[in-house]
Amino acid sequence: MSDWSKVSRPVPVPNEWTKPFWEAARRGAPELQRCQSCRSFQHPPYATCVKCVSVDLKFEPVRGAGSIYAYTIMYHTGDKRFASAVPYASIIVELDDAPGALMAGNLLGAEYTEAKVGRRVEVIFEKLNDDITLPQFKLAAHG
Numbered sequence: 001m002s003d004w005s006k007v008s009r010p011v012p013v014p015n016e017w018t019k020p021f022w023e024a025a026r027r028g029a030p031e032l033q034r035c036q037s038c039r040s041f042q043h044p045p046y047a048t049c050v051k052c053v054s055v056d057l058k059f060e061p062v063r064g065a066g067s068i069y070a071y072t073i074m075y076h077t078g079d080k081r082f083a084s085a086v087p088y089a090s091i092i093v094e095l096d097d098a099p100g101a102l103m104a105g106n107l108l109g110a111e112y113t114e115a116k117v118g119r120r121v122e123v124i125f126e127k128l129n130d131d132i133t134l135p136q137f138k139l140a141a142h143g
Ligand SMILES: [Zn+2]
Pocket: 035, 036, 037, 038, 039, 040, 049, 050, 051, 052, 053, 054
């Protein structure tokens, strides 16, 4: 299985639009940006709704349960910081509560071969430092 203990990750830098997302992740309660006009979710956060161009956007709490929408197996890495984790599954997840908003993360605690489209996963939180906690994924207990 991938050894993530030796990986020193690049730490995301929140900006004006993504800050509420990272603050929610730090609290261990995922929130995604939702358009208050057409009610669609989107991720990553933008200044306007990608569907209706409204600027009336808010972050709303979502449950961390979802399904794998797509995945890539990383066999090689150009970034040597990830060398000890290769091969690993980099997955795109659609949460049940936020259809259309796609979150990216790694599948942790499972062999990369477990990554399949449609597989049930749950968000877990990996604390990188005092400011940044990274949403990641594990296989759902009953999936
Ligand atoms: Zn909209």
